[in-house]
Amino acid sequence: MTAVGTMLAEYRRMRRLSQMELGLEAEVSARHISFIETGRTEPSREMLMRLAAVLELPQRECNLLLNAGGHPPAYSRLSLDDERLKPVSQALDVMLDNHNPYPALVMDSHWNILRANQAQEIIMGMLLPASYRTRSRLNVMELIFDPEGLRPFIQNWDELASLFLRRMHSEVMAFPTEESRALFARLLASDPPKDWQQPPTDAIEAPMITADLLVFGQQLRIFSTLSRFGTALDVNMADLLIEYYFxxxxxxxxxxxxxxxSHVFKHAD
Incomplete structure (x- = not known):
């Protein structure tokens, strides 16, 4: 099998489609799908784009499939500092600023924090040791699982950590990357809840799961929402996650x- 054939077969299995089902959706024969996967034919760029659309591949995975087939990428991958993404960068600043005094942050697809509003920075300054403020990059999931990070403040940590692990497991199974696999492995090595793979069986009494915090003797309850850019064609722009806390x-x-x-430096190291 060729690289593109192996990758196509893997994506097809992730979607639980047979070669015939994929062929029907893409309006090609199952035999043609088989020939691509076994390396007996070299697919055109147009064919791979059609298959990627049927498989609902994100921009990143579509580019990987094209690259494996020896074709140029379909989607750009620009830094937020790139002049062409200046309107996006400005929009992010507006969204973050307008959410004050409630926390909000921007993350990449692997939960690395890229930007935060003032309220988020105040909260992080209150809860995290001073050593964290010198780090070049913070990861939300690692902070939640870190016994020196946010974990000690979360009273319903087992419930939240189990939910996050189940979601991350689904993401890793759907579209695995080296970084997502590594992050998931680090979290599993951080003393996770014993039965994290088992969803709760009790009746659901609330409309959402909250993070129940104990911050310097104060009981707090927050919930969050995640947003993406719905019309993004750039890979990095499509990966951006904006999380608002309420x-x-x-x-x-x-x-x-x-x-x-003035609350930022109240953490007792």
Missing amino acids: PADETTRQFLQQLTP
């Missing part, structure tokens, strides 16, 4: 609204 009760709302930058 108070789940009046006590938390008042606590967040009263935060000022």
